[in-house]
Amino acid sequence: MSNVDLKKSRIQNPNLKYKRILLKLSGEALMGGQDFGIDMAFVDKIAAEIKTAWLNGAEICLVIGGGNIFRGVAGAAQGMNRSSADYMGMLATVMNALAMANALEELHIPTRVLSAIPMPTVCEAFVGPRARAHLSKGRVVIFAAGTGNPFFTTDTGAALRAAEMGCEALLKGTQVDGVYDKDPNKHSDAVKYDQVNYTEVLTKDLKVMDAAAIALARDNNIPIIVYSMTQDEGLMGILEGKGSFTIVNNGNLS
Numbered sequence: 001m002s003n004v005d006l007k008k009s010r011i012q013n014p015n016l017k018y019k020r021i022l023l024k025l026s027g028e029a030l031m032g033g034q035d036f037g038i039d040m041a042f043v044d045k046i047a048a049e050i051k052t053a054w055l056n057g058a059e060i061c062l063v064i065g066g067g068n069i070f071r072g073v074a075g076a077a078q079g080m081n082r083s084s085a086d087y088m089g090m091l092a093t094v095m096n097a098l099a100m101a102n103a104l105e106e107l108h109i110p111t112r113v114l115s116a117i118p119m120p121t122v123c124e125a126f127v128g129p130r131a132r133a134h135l136s137k138g139r140v141v142i143f144a145a146g147t148g149n150p151f152f153t154t155d156t157g158a159a160l161r162a163a164e165m166g167c168e169a170l171l172k173g174t175q176v177d178g179v180y181d182k183d184p185n186k187h188s189d190a191v192k193y194d195q196v197n198y199t200e201v202l203t204k205d206l207k208v209m210d211a212a213a214i215a216l217a218r219d220n221n222i223p224i225i226v227y228s229m230t231q232d233e234g235l236m237g238i239l240e241g242k243g244s245f246t247i248v249n250n251g252n253l254s
Contacts, residue, residue, distance in 0.1 A: 006055075006108045007138055013056035015240045018169040020059040020135065022162040023050070024155065024209075025173050027065035027096055029229060037068060038099050046173075047103035049235040050140065054109055058239060059135050061165055062142045063158040064100060066092025072150070086150035090117060093154060097144035098122065110139040116148030116157070128164050135165065155209040159216035170222050171238060172209065173229040178246030179208055197251045208248055217248070224248040 025046070032039025054060055069092035075085030097113045104111040112134045113123035124130065126143065134141050146157035162170045176184055177192070181204070184190040193206075198218035201208050208214065208226060217224050225238060226246045233243030 007110070010055055010138070011057055013240075016056060016058060017241050018167075018239060019057065020061075020165065020167050021169050021171055021239070022061040022063065022158055022165065022167045023171045023173065023235070024158040025062065025064045025229075027067035027069065027071075027092065027154075029068075029173060029175070030064065030096055030099070031068045038096065040099070040103070043099055043103045044106075046229065046235075047100065047107055047109070050104060051107045051109055052234070052236045053239055054138075054140060056236065056239075059138075060140045061131075061135065061161060061167065062097075062100065062140065063154055063161060064093055064096040064142070064144075065154040066090070066096060068092075069095060083150040086152075087117075090145040090148070093146060094119065094123065094144040097142040101142055104140055110137075111142065112139050113142045113144055116143070116145040131161075132165060141165075152212070153210050155213040156216065159209070159213040159220075159222070162222050163216060163220040167222060169225055170217060171225045171227065171235070173235075174226060175228065175230070176226075177228040177231060177244040179206055179226050179248065181206070193246050195247050195249070195251075198248060201248055214248075218250070221250060 030038050030043060032042035050060055066089045070088050072086035072089035076082040094115055101111045101113050114126040114131055115123050116126045118125040131141050143161045146152055146154050179193045179196055180190040182190045198214055201214055202211060227238050231243050237243040238245055
């Protein structure tokens with residue numbers, strides 16, 4: 001089936017709680033069961049979930065970290081100049097974005113990669129109006145290279161792009177099914193939040209995203225939904241309000 005034919009088969013699912021979303025994935029998630037690099041089987045799994053949501057009418061942006069290849073903070077800790085290390089991390093996110101774009105195109109989902117660092121040989125440069133036009137035309141948009149500046153994380157880049165694109169929610173796919181008061185992998189008595197407000201996340205240092213990302217989401221009233229990428233309901237379930245997750249917002253249930 002061609003891209004054009006697949007576009008015609010899209011529906012507008014009335015059960016979607018959010019139509020335009022930004023999905024933030026960590027680079028480490030793309031490792032799957034590996035110790036390093038990109039597990040294409042896992043990338044294909046995420047691409048299939050995105051396809052299902054896209055066919056149901058969701059408008060989807062992605063931001064993918066680069067920690068499976070290189071982490072700027074780790075490089076700086078080993079003595080590298082922080083700016084140089086962060087730029088290397090940004091380039092790692094471009095590699096991940098291209099891998100995800102390839103998986104989506106293999107499923108005939110029209111996809112564009114937009115980089116905050118211009119590199120016209122491999123992808124488009126980020127321009128806000130162009131990105132919004134891609135979304136309105138039914139394309140999945142993957143934002144790469146963070147904000148294009150050192151000292152900012154891809155979490156902050158995700159919150160920034162979500163605000164620029166007018167996204168109704170920012171979804172963060174993780175290894176756990178929500179936000180806990182402490183690490184559930186280390187503490188059996190960890191308590192999960194079904195809902196928590198931005199201020200509480202900041203004051204209790206709940207490690208949802210970095211402080212700048214939380215502040216951006218709060219100031220633009222963008223709910224953050226934290227869920228596990230391994231749960232059966234998948235991305236589509238989260239968009240329909242199913243499965244296990246935590247919503248971070250101003251205090252009102254969406």
